[in-house]
Amino acid sequence: MNETTAASSEIEFWFEFGSTYSYLSVMRIEEAARRHGVDIAWRPFLLGPIFRELGFEGSPFTQQKEKGAYMQRDMARQCRKLGLAPWQTPSVFPRACVLPLRILWTGRDEAWIGAFCRKVMERNFVLDQDINSVEAMTDVLDQLGLPAAELVRDAQSEPVKAALRAQTEEARRRGIFGAPTFFAGKEMFWGNDRLDDALAWAASDIER
């Protein structure tokens, strides 16, 4: 694959920070995309309104207790398989994450965005800490050497709030029903288990 091909391939990565399987994808997508020569388009959205429309309050994992119990066990196995920190059930689930999603929106084209997303996910699922307060986000942005006060202020502006609402509306319009969801062109892939297939699709020119 040459540089020209690599530059023309893109994967859209739709997720939110409260989502357990999105955590798995966030931690590995930059490295995996680089391997495939694919660029990442970061697409934050809110799962809550999508789930409510599907008839779930909170999350399918909290409403269906058998599925929720299984997910915890599966996450433990997946974290081990992917070489992540040992899984622990978060004390709050799903965690509210509108502020980091707004920061993600404002920084979506910046070089630091992958590192920011990993820090937020680790705060939620490894450190088991709040991710929706100004203090939490200031701490994360400080660690990355970024202008925290400015970024948090920008993220709380009306245009950014409206943009995140529009993203969620766009997710609904495109038939997204969970996270993570990937698009390679019009081709949709759901779940961390499909990340590699999605990247391979994006990297190829195959029309199937």
Next chain:
Amino acid sequence: MNETTAASSEIEFWFEFGSTYSYLSVMRIEEAARRHGVDIAWRPFLLGPIFRELGFEGSPFTQQKEKGAYMQRDMARQCRKLGLAPWQTPSVFPRACVLPLRILWTGRDEAWIGAFCRKVMERNFVLDQDINSVEAMTDVLDQLGLPAAELVRDAQSEPVKAALRAQTEEARRRGIFGAPTFFAGKEMFWGNDRLDDALAWAASDIER
């Protein structure tokens, strides 16, 4: 891996014939299990009562139309990836399958059981034909050179009907919420995407 190890490893394979992702597992489990030196314990059950308890009528794929549309597309990709016949949306979904499940129960320890399950699945998802009539099952069993009349009669006996009901009750008791589901000892794995992990777990002695 030697013969002794192989004989001591087992995977429980819980599924029903109406389930699309179970189709993918049925078509490949015998070969995959042989590769891992793992025996298969065939565990038929009915998804309908399990789904109803979770609040779904029919199937999550018929009730949540976005998820159903995605599943069709994902099945097409997965069939191609696994080298199966080109996927086509069944004209009836989910298909009733209580008769083949009862036959599966009666034949679960026979050498022909894998071939029987593949024939039933292909009838449903490749030929797009009914799988719940005496005629359908007679046709399948005839093709395998088996005593169809006798097997169908046995499958419709009261003890077998009761056994399948008990299987479904056992599925609920063990926290099964979908199909296919695999158990390696007490370890549960959900979905065709976890078949290889489940087999690897069964083949190893690792206590994790």
